[in-house]
Amino acid sequence: MCEIAVQRLPNQLTSFVGRRAQINDVRKLLATNRLVTLTGTGGAGKTRLALQLAAQMVAEFGDDVYYVELAAITEPNTVPVGMARALGLTDVPGRSTMDTLERSIGDRRILVLIDNCEHLLDASAALLSPLLRTCPNLTVLATSREPIGVAGEVTWRVPLLSLTDEAIVLFADRARQARSDFRITDDNRVVVSEICLRLDGLPLAIEMAAARVRALSPTEIRNSLHDRFRLLTGATRNAVHRQQTLRASVDWSHELLTEPERTLFRRLSTFFGGFDLDAALVVGSGGGGEPTPVVDLLTLLVDKSLVLADYDQTHTRYRLLETVRQYAQEKLTESGEAAAVRNRHRDHYTAMAALVDNPSRRGHSRAVEQAEAEIDNLRAAFAWSQENRDLEHAVRLETRTDLARATRPRSGSPRLIGAVASLSRRGPAGPTIRAPARPVPRSPRVAG
Ligand SMILES: Nc1ncnc2c1ncn2[C@@H]1O[C@H](COP(=O)(O)OP(=O)(O)O)[C@@H](O)[C@H]1O
Numbered sequence: 001m002c003e004i005a006v007q008r009l010p011n012q013l014t015s016f017v018g019r020r021a022q023i024n025d026v027r028k029l030l031a032t033n034r035l036v037t038l039t040g041t042g043g044a045g046k047t048r049l050a051l052q053l054a055a056q057m058v059a060e061f062g063d064d065v066y067y068v069e070l071a072a073i074t075e076p077n078t079v080p081v082g083m084a085r086a087l088g089l090t091d092v093p094g095r096s097t098m099d100t101l102e103r104s105i106g107d108r109r110i111l112v113l114i115d116n117c118e119h120l121l122d123a124s125a126a127l128l129s130p131l132l133r134t135c136p137n138l139t140v141l142a143t144s145r146e147p148i149g150v151a152g153e154v155t156w157r158v159p160l161l162s163l164t165d166e167a168i169v170l171f172a173d174r175a176r177q178a179r180s181d182f183r184i185t186d187d188n189r190v191v192v193s194e195i196c197l198r199l200d201g202l203p204l205a206i207e208m209a210a211a212r213v214r215a216l217s218p219t220e221i222r223n224s225l226h227d228r229f230r231l232l233t234g235a236t237r238n239a240v241h242r243q244q245t246l247r248a249s250v251d252w253s254h255e256l257l258t259e260p261e262r263t264l265f266r267r268l269s270t271f272f273g274g275f276d277l278d279a280a281l282v283v284g285s286g287g288g289g290e291p292t293p294v295v296d297l298l299t300l301l302v303d304k305s306l307v308l309a310d311y312d313q314t315h316t317r318y319r320l321l322e323t324v325r326q327y328a329q330e331k332l333t334e335s336g337e338a339a340a341v342r343n344r345h346r347d348h349y350t351a352m353a354a355l356v357d358n359p360s361r362r363g364h365s366r367a368v369e370q371a372e373a374e375i376d377n378l379r380a381a382f383a384w385s386q387e388n389r390d391l392e393h394a395v396r397l398e399t400r401t402d403l404a405r406a407t408r409p410r411s412g413s414p415r416l417i418g419a420v421a422s423l424s425r426r427g428p429a430g431p432t433i434r435a436p437a438r439p440v441p442r443s444p445r446v447a448g
């Protein structure tokens with residue numbers, strides 16, 4: 001077998017930001033596990049983190065570190081060939097590529113970074129299972145929006161950038177590339193923080209927003225984020241196609257969904273500030289058929305990194321990144337079922353509002369607490385009622401909001417109360433309430 005030029009780790013042309021703790025965590029995992037998969041939504045920084053890790057581990061592996069890029073591979077059968085090429089191996093007549101790989105790796109101590117497995121999960125599993133079994137010193141670091149599903153695999157969710165420092169440093173650095181005199185100053189710091197917050201600390205989106213400083217001020221960038229897919233299109237020539245725009249990145253995930261998953265995905269865009277399983281069951285059901293239960297579809301969307309799940313001891317709360325939510329909302333509008341889905345959303349939260357109407361009812365304080373947590377959904381339901389000139393629902397929702405405000409002064413919405421009052425006074429043609437404010441995102445959990 002002859003060796004060909006080996007593609008080692010690709011050079012990075014931009015600076016790497018933060019992630020110290022994460023690098024430590026994953027290195028520890030790699031010391032005791034043979035397959036670690038970095039998961040997370042598109043643009044979260046999986047590839048970049050994996051490359052940084054692999055570069056730091058070169059000495060440890062005596063230079064035996066290889067990079068396998070699956071993004072451009074569409075044919076599952078060619079995955080082993082892709083890996084063989086990356087390792088500098090060529091085909092040997094009469095021998096299968098798997099055989100060639102197993103013989104070449106043997107008991108060498110080697111680290112292979114396999115990037116972008118999400119569209120080739122079965123083929124990746126079929127490659128890695130036997131290799132990990134027969135090559136005792138092979139360690140694999142993979143990136144994928146969804147776990148590969150091989151025995152012994154440890155998945156680790158790449159968190160979004162910290163909004164207090166990493167995201168701002170990344171923005172400032174990439175903005176300086178676009179305009180060398182860009183600085184974070186006392187004047188623009190708050191606006192830049194707000195941009196990073198509204199982009200959920202998603203590195204891909206932050207880089208694209210920062211590139212816009214060439215022609216726009218940070219304030220103008222912030223003000224354009226409601227239409228982020230149009231704003232964040234800056235293509236860098238060396239990026240893989242699907243990462244060139246924010247839309248292409250989410251498109252890629254969407255393309256990999258089954259039809260029932262797509263249906264639930266777009267319906268979830270009606271939620272603001274997250275949602276719980278009960279609400280997902282109500283809003284996600286409907287339309288007949290539904291061979292796969294909503295709870296299973298929701299789990300699949302979590303697996304595919306399109307829905308984030310935050311757990312506390314008793315409850316799981318789900319949310320979509322705002323970028324992903326806006327994309328799903330477009331799909332909902334295109335589907336023609338938006339009104340029916342929003343009505344289900346409104347009915348669910350109006351029923352919740354009714355539970356806080358009666359302070360002498362058992363479990364009232366729990367109901368108030370729950371309604372407090374759902375303030376953004378209540379506002380969205382209210383806005384929808386108002387848009388439909390549905391005074392009955394609007395008033396029922398407003399009543400609850402007033403109660404929540406009385407219980408915990410800062411979380412009520414005087415705007416709702418004022419708007420309902422004006423709706424009642426002026427009849428059907430009331431003003432439309434703007435979309436509810438985004439809550440501060442919680443930090444994602446790390447799955448180990
Ligand atoms: N920690 C980081 N420091 C600097 N740039 C980053 C960092 N994380 C991500 N990026 C940049 O953000 C973009 C998206 O990251 P990438 O690793 O490609 O995401 P993913 O692989 O999860 O889709 C890339 O241009 C990458 O260089």
Ligand SMILES: [Mg+2]
Pocket residue numbers: 046047048115116143
């Ligand atoms: Mg990637």
